Amino acid sequence: MENTNTQTIPTLYEWAGGMPAFEKLFNNFYDKVLADPLLEPVFKHMSPEHRQHVAHFVAEVLGGPKMYSEEGGSHFGMIQKHLSKHLTEQHRKRWVELLLQTADELELPDDPEFRSAFVAYLEWGTRIAVINSNEEQIDGPQDIPMPQWGWGVPGGPYQG
Numbered sequence: 526m527e528n529t530n531t532q533t534i535p536t537l538y539e540w541a542g543g544m545p546a547f548e549k550l551f552n553n554f555y556d557k558v559l560a561d562p563l564l565e566p567v568f569k570h571m572s573p574e575h576r577q578h579v580a581h582f583v584a585e586v587l588g589g590p591k592m593y594s595e596e597g598g599s600h601f602g603m604i605q606k607h608l609s610k611h612l613t614e615q616h617r618k619r620w621v622e623l624l625l626q627t628a629d630e631l632e633l634p635d636d637p638e639f640r641s642a643f644v645a646y647l648e649w650g651t652r653i654a655v656i657n658s659n660e661e662q663i664d665g666p667q668d669i670p671m672p673q674w675g676w677g678v679p680g681g682p683y684q685g
């Protein structure tokens with residue numbers, strides 16, 4: 526994207542390449558997950574739609590269309606999926622490592638601005654998933670909004 530200014534700063538979703546980029550990222554990622562000895566037991570019962578649901582969830586958080594919400598998903602619903610899964614820091618680290626490896630293989634933008642924002646979201650989201658996975662139930666409102674993640678301090682993509 527050329528000549529970005531405050532009016533035309535793309536969302537993280539747009540900068541990453543839009544929905545095809547997210548669907549391919551998570552499709553290839555879950556192939557790696559199922560081939561990984563540490564993560565395979567955690568994910569072996571996931572539904573065929575799992576990879577697409579997670580792609581749509583992350584795309585929506587990063588500023589994309591509200592497909593996950595419109596397909597009946599919610600942040601509360603996503604949290605429920607992690608309850609009692611007893612994930613560990615080792616699981617989390619491997620999940621992040623494989624996702625970033627997939628991002629490199631698919632040549633997602635690797636400018637410092639994009640990657641720092643993307644990694645910040647992944648750190649946040651995966652640490653919350655681990656916390657929730659060690660709970661049996663979550664109290665609180667069911668209509669909590671979907672998170673919205675942006676560029677943070679750099680404010681936009683690399684300008685050269």
Ligand code: HEM
Binds near residue numbers: 568646650
């Ligand atoms: C940013 C971080 C994460 C996001 C956005 C996320 C998102 C999701 C979503 C949307 C679902 C529901 C999928 C569906 O409806 O089919 C789900 C389920 C699940 N997630 Fe995560 N997740 C994250 C991190 C993790 C991590 C780090 C692990 C484990 C290492 C994990 C393990 C699982 C498991 C085991 C399920 C249930 C799978 C099943 O149905 O059998 N998640 N996640």
